Amino acid sequence: MLATAPLVSTVRVPLGERGYDVRIGPGLLERLGEAVAEMFPPVGGRPNRLFLVYDAGIPDEHVVAASRSLAHAGFRVAAASVQPHEPQKNLGTLARLLVDISETRHERGEPVVALGGGVTGDVAGFMAATYRRGVPLIQVPTTLLAMVDASVGGKTGVNLLTETGLQKNLVGAFHQPRLVLADVRVLHSLPDRQFAAGLAECFKHGLLSADFGDADLFSWTLSALPRVLRREDSVTVELIARNVAVKAAVVGGDEREEAAADGVAGSGKPGRAVLNLGHTFAHAIETVPDLSPTGLREDAPLLHGEAVGLGLVAAATTSVALGKAEPTIPERVRQALEAVRLPVRVRNLPAAGAVLDRMLEDKKVSAGRLRLVAPASLGRSVIVVDPPEAAVTAGIDAVRS
DSSP: OEEEETTEEEEEEOOGGGOEEEEEETTOGGGHHHHHHHHSOOBTTBOOEEEEEEETTSOHHHHHHHHHHHHHTTOEEEEEEEOOSGGGSSHHHHHHHHHHHHHTTOOTTSOEEEEESHHHHHHHHHHHHHGGGOOOEEEEEOSHHIIIIITSSOEEEEEEEETTEEEEEEEEEEOOOSEEEEEGGGGGGSOHHHHHHHHHHHHHHHTTGGGGTOTTHHHHHHHHHHHHHTTOHHHHHHHHHHHHHHHHHHHHHOTTSOSBTTBSTTTOSOOGGGGGTTHHHHHHHHTSTTOOSSSOGGGOSOOHHHHHHHHHHHHHHHHHHTTSSOTTHHHHHHHHHHHTTOOSOBTTOOOHHHHHHHHTTSTTOBTTBOEEEEEEETTEEEEEESOOHHHHHHHHHHTBO
């Protein structure tokens, strides 16, 4: 599954003709043009074109490095920016990008390159999925969270603002990238809070990885944390590669999340829905306005990864209440989150009933029944359909400060 060169790893996402590589290593941004040119050589004697969608919040140097590399490889580059905030991940932003790309007369065989965090990748990916009914997509994630999770697997989309509030990722499409290029050196400039938020997704993968080829991912991540937090390139590459390998194995078995609640038929493994571990709680929590990881208004809103960490605690507590996990599991999850200074409780959380109502608006709800992913151990999780309200309430109350 992994092919390695010095400090560079490649993970294959096994989807047959739609399979693709995730390349992870230092200095890859400067080689972006070379990598894209290999896949999209000039046609008809004219320079190839591409459309670059970049995250307005990343350092200018990353945008310049990507643009320069693409230009040196012979591409004519048109570009547009996206604000990296959940409220801006909406249909209005999508419409603006579609107008921008259409004005360049971008053709179906020409790629879109998404450079940035998860918001940018989701919106640019959805644009690529819908413009001319689909154009090629290259994901170039610049946050740890996007590298280990959001850029891999083909889920794209935007949020929908309704009378009941922000509905996360309610409008979207599956659109697999042709390539994912993760340059770990861009993480050196990532703020500590953003870096820690990405580690929440790593802990999530560690809580389900035993069924997907890496039974000790959770414990290895804890042991590697001192080097990870120093952002040493070699251990960061290994961290990302191991997480991506787990996600690739999940996606390869259930690309469009179509497996039954009890898993992929004949495999004995849970389907793609298992990747939602902690997320049903998280999506409900992060749409509550003004919640803060510190309780200070200036630190609001919660980052997605911070909400995921809270969701992992809530899911683990619910799992204990359901009798599916040992009582020690929630505390082990809390200790992991606290080790990277992620919040394990939050102030001003609404009443459990109000949070549960938000959870029931989640797009994973089926026939009005909630589907939750419950950790059973440090490495294995199960999908629970229609859990008792008391167990879910126990999970919500566990993250209330």
